[in-house]
Amino acid sequence: MSFVSRFASPLSALSPVMSRRVAFPLASQHRSFTKMSSFTKPPVRVAVTGAAGAIGYALIFRVASGQMLGADHPVILHLIEVPQVEANLKGVKMELDDCAFPTLKGVVCTSDLEVGFGDCEYAMLVGAKPRGPGMERSDLLKDNGKIFTGQGKALSAAAKPSCKVLVVGNPANTNALIAAHNSKNIPFENFTAMTRLDHNRALTQIAQKAKCDVEDIDKFCVWGNHSPTMYPDLSHATIKGTPAKQVINDESWIKNEFYPTVQKRGAAVIDARKASSAASAANGALEHIRDWALGTGGKWTSMGVVSDDTYGLQKGLIYSYPVTCANGVWTKVTGLPVDQHSHDMMQHTLNELVQERDMVKDML
Numbered sequence: 448m449s450f451v452s453r454f455a456s457p458l459s460a461l462s463p464v465m466s467r468r469v470a471f472p473l474a475s476q477h478r479s480f481t482k483m484s485s486f487t488k489p490p491v492r493v494a495v496t497g498a499a500g501a502i503g504y505a506l507i508f509r510v511a512s513g514q515m516l517g518a519d520h521p522v523i524l525h526l527i528e529v530p531q532v533e534a535n536l537k538g539v540k541m542e543l544d545d546c547a548f549p550t551l552k553g554v555v556c557t558s559d560l561e562v563g564f565g566d567c568e569y570a571m572l573v574g575a576k577p578r579g580p581g582m583e584r585s586d587l588l589k590d591n592g593k594i595f596t597g598q599g600k601a602l603s604a605a606a607k608p609s610c611k612v613l614v615v616g617n618p619a620n621t622n623a624l625i626a627a628h629n630s631k632n633i634p635f636e637n638f639t640a641m642t643r644l645d646h647n648r649a650l651t652q653i654a655q656k657a658k659c660d661v662e663d664i665d666k667f668c669v670w671g672n673h674s675p676t677m678y679p680d681l682s683h684a685t686i687k688g689t690p691a692k693q694v695i696n697d698e699s700w701i702k703n704e705f706y707p708t709v710q711k712r713g714a715a716v717i718d719a720r721k722a723s724s725a726a727s728a729a730n731g732a733l734e735h736i737r738d739w740a741l742g743t744g745g746k747w748t749s750m751g752v753v754s755d756d757t758y759g760l761q762k763g764l765i766y767s768y769p770v771t772c773a774n775g776v777w778t779k780v781t782g783l784p785v786d787q788h789s790h791d792m793m794q795h796t797l798n799e800l801v802q803e804r805d806m807v808k809d810m811l
């Protein structure tokens with residue numbers, strides 16, 4: 448079952464997949480066509496899985512309002528849920544309608560993956576089981592991993608070949624690896640995992656310790672897995688141009704407070720909130736895609752992207768690196784000096800990703 452409304456595009460603009468599978472309520476198009484006139488850019492299709500879940504609900508209104516791709520860029524949202532929850536999307540769509548966002552040119556609600564990913568230029572793969580207290584994210588691999596084989600295949604069949612994919616569902620890095628392997632028509636480089644939430648968490652910890660603003664911090668990054676083995680690396684970071692370690696001047700804080708606070712922040716939120724991070728995760732997802740699409744202006748951010756053998760790492764995993772983005776392309780920051788401590792931290796998180804990959808070999 449699928450329902451579609453406020454379509455801005457003429458039917459002829461849709462791929463055969465979309466036009467084959469989706470029924471179009473023509474009467475609902477009138478308002479969208481009227482609104483189209485104020486935009487020069489054509490609407491872009493953005494798919495969000497798990498759209499009725501906690502992160503999905505915190506994310507889609509912001510995407511619809513233009514906070515992700517810009518107030519000048521209209522979007523058509525493709526909301527994807529499991530069949531049992533698909534009916535709830537009707538209520539979500541009603542609320543989206545009730546916001547009257549000028550940038551929102553259509554909403555597709557579906558549990559059919561090929562309809563959901565049809566002609567999409569961005570896919571935000573949020574839908575998956577969250578962990579509960581006492582679990583590690585990798586405990587979710589068995590249940591969640593299989594979601595991403597089907598979603599990889601459906602993306603390959605139905606999305607634009609240039610589709611940019613962000614995996615949020617945990618364990619995000621290895622789920623992104625599974626999706627990338629199952630999606631032959633979309634380049635591996637287009638599959639990314641979210642470590643932006645970890646990056647943002649770290650920025651606030653640093654700013655609070657150094658009594659500076661988050662925007663005073665440059666060249667901070669998170670390496671590796673979105674898990675407690677991640678390496679929040681201060682060794683290249685600066686605060687208003689001065690090395691961050693010099694400003695902080697407290698090695699014990701870095702190792703004994705900063706690292707564990709960032710590495711275990713997800714669990715701390717679960718303990719406090721009795722549910723995993725949702726609004727901050729949605730914010731991280733939005734900023735990940737926003738920066739990938741619109742650029743970082745030379746600033747570093749952290750993204751889980753396909754690994755290579757630089758920095759003594761192994762090829763072919765989804766590993767978080769420092770990146771800059773421009774013209775819709777992410778680029779790893781290369782040539783950084785890596786001291787023994789950083790090397791050990793980077794290898795430790797790499798080893799965990801190798802183990803996770805080995806656990807899902809049959810899905811790759």
Ligand SMILES: NC(=O)C1=CN([C@@H]2O[C@H](COP(=O)(O)OP(=O)(O)OC[C@H]3O[C@@H](n4cnc5c(N)ncnc54)[C@H](O)[C@@H]3O)[C@@H](O)[C@H]2O)C=CC1
Nearest residue numbers: 497499500501502528529574575576577615616617619728
């Ligand atoms: N990478 C990161 O930094 C973070 C990742 N997460 C992860 O994000 C995921 C979602 O978290 P929440 O939204 O809080 O969970 P939630 O349980 O509130 O919502 C998940 C939604 O996904 C839907 N869903 C499940 N399987 C699906 C499928 N195959 N296709 C489409 N929809 C599907 C469910 O019906 C549900 O509505 C979890 O795996 C969580 O661990 C959460 C926070 C941060």
Ligand SMILES: O=C([O-])CC(=O)C(=O)O
Nearest residue numbers: 578617712713714723724
């Ligand atoms: O910890 C969790 O399970 C949710 C998550 O990934 C995070 O908040 O970083």
